[in-house]
Amino acid sequence: MPRLFRRFSKKKSSDIQILSHTKTNSPGKSKNRQRSDLDLSEDKLEVFKEDKCPCCGTLLQFPSNVKRLKCAICQVTTAVFMKVNTEGSATVDSNDAISLFGLQEIVDKCYAKRVKIKVSTKEELCAIFDPVAMYLNKGFHSMDILNNSFKTSCKKQLVDYYELMKFYELVMDLPTRNPFYRMLCASNDLLKKPSCPGGDFRWILIIWANPSIKGSIVGQKKNGYDAPKILAVAYELTKRCIGYLANIEPQAQYESLMGHLKYITLNEFQSQIELLNIYITFQFSRILYRDLKVSVHQHKKTLADSYPLAQPSPTGSELLSNDEKKDPLELKNGKSTAVSDFKFKPYEYELDWHIRCASKLMQTMNRANDKRYTINKNTNLSIVEFYNIMLDFIDYRQDFENWRSDNKKSTKETPVTLADFPGMPMRRFTLCSYPFLLSLGVKISIMEHEVRRIMEYEAENAFLTSLDKGKAVSVYFKIRVRRSNITNDSLRSIENHQRDLKKSLRVEFVDEPGVDAGGLRKEWFLLLTKSLFNPMNGLFSYVEESRLSWFAISPIKNDLRDGFPHHSQLYYLFGIVIGLAIFNSTILDLEFPRAFYKKLCGDLLNFDDYMQLYPETGQNLIKMLDYDGEDFTDVFALTFEATYKDTNKELLGHKPNVVSVELCRNGRYRRVTQKNKYEFVRLWQDFFMNKSVEAQFAKFSSGFRQVFVLCDSIKLFNHEELARLVCGSEEKNCFEFQMLRSVTRYVGGFSDKSRVVVWFWEIVEGWDFRLQRRLLQFATGSDRVPPGGMSTLTFKISRLGSKDSNKLPLAHTCFNEVCLWEYSSKEKLEQKLWWAVTQSEGYGFK
Structure with missing residues (x-):
């Protein structure tokens, strides 16, 4: 196996090493390989180190004596000796910063000079505003200056976006574009050769907020700032900012970024997600353009003369020329050769570092979105905002199979190495690892693909078993029930056919003609769910203030000797019914809160979930939290206890039906005060949403997961999508x-x-x-x-x-x-x- 690096010379010009695109030696054989290939003595062998490129995430291997190295993938040069200890990096005086006020002073002087001097050429105009260009060039050439700039008094945010936007607007309103272009070039130089990556990353956020970044992808025209040279540099800023932010590794820095994304305004947060999605769409459009161009060249050689394809803009603002807004495969005679079943193959995007980094940064955004919540204000976005419709055209079957075959238990992404290419037995990049990017339609198609394969496998197994044992084995999961006793019959059928749950479902009603082609199955689900929600079963409580159902805190404990299944068996049955409905593409008529599906997905619940189920009680708790009077204890007179009405006791005629439970040890003796009121609300919410229904939900969840024990595609859905999957819309x-x-x-x-x-x-x-x-x-x-x-x-x-x-x-x-x-x-x-x-x-x- 060839070595990753060539022998380095001892000249000063080799201080910056460029890595070559060759395979990586395995750790256990690298030393022997070096000896055999180069015939070097042991004292001449170089010690190699490994590190990740801070921009594209590529794994870099380099000799220990190298001080600076250049990544061959993204062309970023990094200083190795400064990456390890960022605390010792050079600093500047706290006053050495750029600001809106400082820029305004220089701009005003330039305008005053312009009034005095008659300007006749562009060169003279540029000369007048050269102090502005020098100011911007100096500021955006230094990480330390940028890190000292645009600070905000709000500790929860890293950048004052209001001042920063005014700063960029002021630059773009100048009568010459030279200062703006100089600022872009300085930013690009800084991104290509950062002095100490891994430290404070505020400088990246400042560059990332540049308005021209979005224009470089969508071709946005504004005041002449759509010039090719400006958009070309802006696109370089776009890809490198995304790369740096996606590959922030120190845990402290990552948490700082998460905190920043958590508290920025909703509009700014949504704008960044939109920009990332546009960037991903653009990268796939480049692949699409390349594939269509090859297809046209292969199938219609004469098309190049009659319908020439334009090259994509170097800035990325346009993929095709104005004459190509139509289908690139459309002929002049009206006939179309467009490929209707076009799919992006995994090998076309799995090694694209632009797509990998953008997807990884979107993952950070998605995690931050889950945390963008406070008790008084909900500022998170729906999963729909993260969908990228361009990904509807990926080969989702192959991508899913790649995802399944990899180690799904590992949450830490393996760095990309220069040796990564299709066919190597290494961990691959898959879009199923970033399911929030995939639309609900694609995820349903993936599930249908996997379910169909599981059912076919079960049917084939049943057929082979019947041949082996010489007796008939059904290829279906058959349920035979009586309408008058549908709950017990269904439970008995499921208990007797535990191994058949993953077969295609067929339902038969006793003493009724008819073949189940889907209608009988729908009716069985309808009747069984109605039966399970019967108040006499005591499984669920109807919350009048929200008109939603929830697990009963104290289920009716029926005995099998009375002719009724135990409540734990019914919860298990209900879990299997929900799983079978999804497995067999049947919509159910259920009225559960969002918390029901969040618990199924393993997500943590917040106060907003409690508010949806108990809106009136939640409003009263908020009023208590907002009260800041000194007489708080006397006004509310609360202890750490929760009181609820047991509706099942009412059904059985037991009195009293009001139950009090301590929320903590000796809660009845602990009074709620201004200091501990938030703890009281947290314990109150946790009791009603988690602790009081823990056993009931665990039994239900075990039944649900029994159906999906072999189905991995269920993991792609979040709680919003799971709710639509079960109940439709x-x-x-x-x-x-x-x-x-x-x-x-x-x-x-x-x-x-x-x-x-x-x-x-x-x-x-x-x-x-x-x-x-x-x-x-x-x-x-x-x-x-x-x-x-x-x-x-x-x-x-x-x-x-x-x-x-x-x-x-x-x-x-x-x-x-x-x-x-x-x-x-x-x-x-x-x-x-x-x-x-x-x-x-x-x-x-x-």
């Missing part, structure tokens, strides 16, 4: 019937332009939200939109006959199908459809 803006119409199939002679079909869609779109939900319930068995949206619903409209009829429309919920007659008028269709939708119940009419 019921918001008004999700009922997009125009989208449903675009994916609807027609049979029996109907088409999208048929008279009755046109009437049907006009009627449905004119109905109110309540009737639209009833229609969805009538046609599919659920009044909720699938988690992927209406476009993922397989909807069908079929024709029942060619003549008018007085009969009502029909529906097949197994196939999401509505059957219509050839009604004579729109009014008649609407009347019949209204009766069918509002008066149907189960598999008949009321």
Whole structure:
């Protein structure tokens, strides 16, 4: 195996070493390899060290006597001897800083000079404002000066963004662009040759806030600052700032960055996430452009003459020329050769350090987003803000398989080495490691892929077992239940077929004809969840102030001898039911708070989760926290106790039904004061959301995880996505019937332009939200939109006959199908459809 480094000369010019792109020796054989390849004596062997590039994260190996080295990947030169001890780095006087006030003074003098001197050329104008350029050049060439600049009085934030934005605006409002360009070049020089990376990183945040950075990616035009040379340098700043921030390693510095992201304004935080997503999109666009260009060259050689492809802008602001805003594979004769099934292959992006670093920084942003919460103000973003739609076109199957095959237990990312390339048995970069970037639709596709593979494996195993043992073994997980005893029958079926949970589910109702093509399964889930939520089971409590359900603090302890399963068995059954519903792509009608899904994902709960479940009580606790009077103890007269009403005691006729529990040891004797009121609220929240339901949730969780013991894709979903996966969506803006119409199939002679079909869609779109939900319930068995949206619903409209009829429309919920007659008028269709939708119940009419 060849060595990573060539023999270094002893000349002064070799103080800066550039690493070559060759494979890395294994640690145990490197010494022997050096001897055999170079035939060196032991006293001439050089001692090698390893470190990561502070910009791109590449693992660098270098001789111990090297003082400065240059990364061959990102071209950043770092000082090795200054990286270890940042405390001993050079410092400047605290007054040596740049500021808005200092810049304004110099700018005012330059404007005063301009008034006195008649300017006729650009060179003369640049000369007048040269003091500004020198001021900026000096400031942005020094890490220490930048670290002393734009400080804020708020200890929770590292940069005064208001002053910094005014500073940049003042520079960009100058009549010449030379000072701004000099500032960009100085920033780029500093990023390419940092004096002591690993120390204070405020200087990176200051450069990262430059307005031209976003313009370098999206081609933003502002006051002439879209010149190619400006955007080219700005793009260099973009990629290196992202690299430095993504690879901050010292724990103290990383925590400082997390704290900074936690407390910056929501608009600034959202803007940085948007910029990172644009950057990732741009990098994938470069891959797309390259692939399309190769495709055009291979398949249409004559296309280069008739439809030339422009090279991407060196600044990244444009990928194609103005003539190429259309499909690059579109021919002049109107025919298109666009590849409809185009996918980004993992080997195309897994070694791209730009994508790796941007994804890693987005991971930091995502973690900070989870912490951007205070009791009085919720300032975090939805997971949807992190989605990158460009990633919908990755080869998610291969990416997922790569992710599964790697060591998923390791949370620390292995550094990229120069020896990394496709085919090597090393840990790979996968986008599934950053699931917050993947849209819900991609994650559902990944889960469907894995579930399908698991079901096929189980079916194949059942078939081989039946051949081996000479007896029939079902390839399905069959549940046979009676409607009158659905809970016990379901529990018995699950207990008797624990190994079949991962097979495709089929349900049969005793003494009822019918083959389960999806409709019987939907009804079984519906009836069973209703049964489990029956108040007589005492599993869940209905919270009136939020109209949500939660685990009962004191479940009814039934005995099997009474004919009812024990409550722990029912919680276990409910967990399996939730898991089976996801596993078999069935939406449930549940009303649980956000905390239910956060606990399933292992996320910590906050006070906002308590507020959602107990809004009135939460508001009272907030009022208590806001009260700062000296008579606090006398006004509230509270001790460290929690009091709740046991609704299950009411059902059994037991009195009294009010229970008090100590929140801490000797809590009944400990009074709540101004000093300990936050501790009281924390213990109060923890009792109702965690401790009081710990055993119940543990049993439920064990049932849920029993279904997904072999399914890794469930780990890709966060609590928001898991809620949509279980219950779909019921918001008004999700009922997009125009989208449903675009994916609807027609049979029996109907088409999208048929008279009755046109009437049907006009009627449905004119109905109110309540009737639209009833229609969805009538046609599919659920009044909720699938988690992927209406476009993922397989909807069908079929024709029942060619003549008018007085009969009502029909529906097949197994196939999401509505059957219509050839009604004579729109009014008649609407009347019949209204009766069918509002008066149907189960598999008949009321």
